[in-house]
Amino acid sequence: MLESLTYTEVATHRNPNDYYIVIHEKVYDISKFIDEHPGGEEVLKDVAGRDATVAFEDVGHSPDALNILTTLCIGVLKKQIGDSAASTKEPSQAFPTTTNESSSFRLCAIIICLVLGAYLAHRVL
Structure with missing residues (x-):
């Protein structure tokens, strides 16, 4: 069963060895993958604790990357009133x-x- 997390809860996971991101309203724990990311760890650290959907889509990922992503899914996003505006970063600074x-x-x-x-x-x- 997948967890249900709010943006506020996701935002608390942006510390060394504890990184969560949101992509298409699903929550991913990228902590163990961050060192293996082909684009480097900094791009993931920049979006940690945030909605990374735009950044993820801007780059375009291979089918293999999408398969890896499914293995990292830990939950779904539980939206709350007022959450969405604070959840996103300026249009992807991680992937300029x-x-x-x-x-x-x-x-x-x-x-x-x-x-x-x-x-x-x-x-x-």
């Missing part, structure tokens, strides 16, 4: 995504650096 604005800025910065580098190389040679 770029916006069109930040991509455009980076592209402009790279082009400026290349032009400046070419100019300086031309002046020196």
